Amino acid sequence: MNTIIAALKTVRLSEDASAVIILDQTRLPGEEVYVSLASAAEVWNAIYKLKVRGAPAIGIAAAYGIYVCSRQIQAAAFDDFYREFLKIKDYLASSRPTAVNLVAALNRMEKVVTGHPDLPVAELLRLLHAESEAIRAEDAAACRKIGENCLSLLKPGMGILTHCNAGHLAVSEYGTALAPVYLGEERGYGFKVFADETRPLLQGARLTAYELHKAGVDVTLICDNMASIVMKKGWVQAVVVGCDRIAANGDVANKIGTSGVAILARHYGIPFYVLGPTSTIDLACPDGDSIVIEERSPDEITDMWYTSRMAPEGVKAYNPAFDVTSHDLITAIITEKGIAYPPFNDMCK
Structure with missing residues (x-):
């Protein structure tokens, strides 16, 4: 690495x-x-x-x-x-x-x-x-195995969009969603990565852009609401994201905004890959509706990144940390054991 x-x-x-x-x-x-x-x-x-x-x-x-x-x-x-x-x-x-x-x-x-x-x-x-x-x-x-499995689906020179941070900083080594990017960089694939900034905590801007740039990967930071235009321009040929929990039916909880990226990818005909270890698969959780979604302080939206408060005093703010991407929007779930395709009945086999 x-x-x-x-x-x-x-x-x-x-x-x-x-x-x-x-x-x-x-x-x-x-x-x-x-x-x-x-x-x-x-x-x-x-x-x-x-x-x-x-x-x-x-x-x-x-x-x-x-x-x-x-x-x-x-x-x-x-x-x-x-x-x-x-x-x-x-x-x-x-x-x-x-x-x-x-x-x-x-x-x-x-x-x-x-x-x-x-x-x-x-x-x-x-x-x-x-x-x-x-x-x-x-x-x-x-x-490492997740990266190898995903790399088999990618081609040199591809544009890849990712959301949040599922790289080296999120794991022990390589990452999950960014593992194929690092392996590809080692082998001269020349990927061009678009990193969503990932509101409200900016893990894409602060962490993904940071580690990819530090590693010499061609990375471009975009605001979350720019994903559609870079897809429309034909700059993205695959989306790779990590996951915090995978339900038994293949629904996936990941950083807030992931489901929106999946919907855009479906509209533009771009494969949407979820990468994570089998330890993130929760067979006791039947579907995404059963996943507990963490809600965080409204201050992360209204105050955290500003020298003075950005929103009016007293305005309500809703700040879920994650959303659920429906299994029918996912092209494949990639783990260290292999690649699972819909209907995701054999992920742990």
Whole structure:
């Protein structure tokens, strides 16, 4: 992978394993600042405030976080340790409700504990450490495979539009939606990427444009409401997006505005690809209507990016973080296991 991008370590453990180290994405693109998280409150705050974001990266941060916090539990007996462990788990799980990887990673960590009730706490901690590192390693391998699978559908010189940030910053390595772009860059494909700025939090402008430009990829930043015109001009031959949760019927929750891009792509006859690891597939969730959509503070719309308030005082503001793209708008869902086409009945096989 591009060495400049690979040097950005989104989520990792400190050398002594006493803290989670994250690249604070709220400080990008202006400055690269790494933050140490040593308590449950600090991990919760980092996830909620998007200092670490992207469904896979959130899962990795949660796994590392609960391991770090478990080291601080003052309990020798299994029952006492497990009781405190569950408190931490439930607390961290409440930070963001939409991304399935958060709870999935915490559930994996809990299974390590419940599967070994006869082991001393010191041994449980060793196993928790190993599991957290396994979650990160599996994500890195999955991202590479996702990129290879998607690249098989793309041709050199294509124009590619993406929404939000599903790149290296959102995972452990490569990204999901941007993995084929990075692989293509390594192989001389010469993709031209159009990055939606992605309102209201600007992950496309601050993060996607940042990491692609840093990697030397040909990237053009556009406002969200410009997607239609670049499609109409024939500059886009494929849309690639990530996902925070995939329902059993193939409906997908992703950053707000994704469904609109899918509708535009259908109108212009452009394939719309969703890329994500199988860990984002939630078979217990039957369809998009069952996905809990996170709603965030109206201040992100009215105040956050302005030196003075942009909207009138007292005006109502609706700020959902995600929307749901219907499965019938999706050309293919691409995971590390392969490419699934409608009607998406065999995604996990």
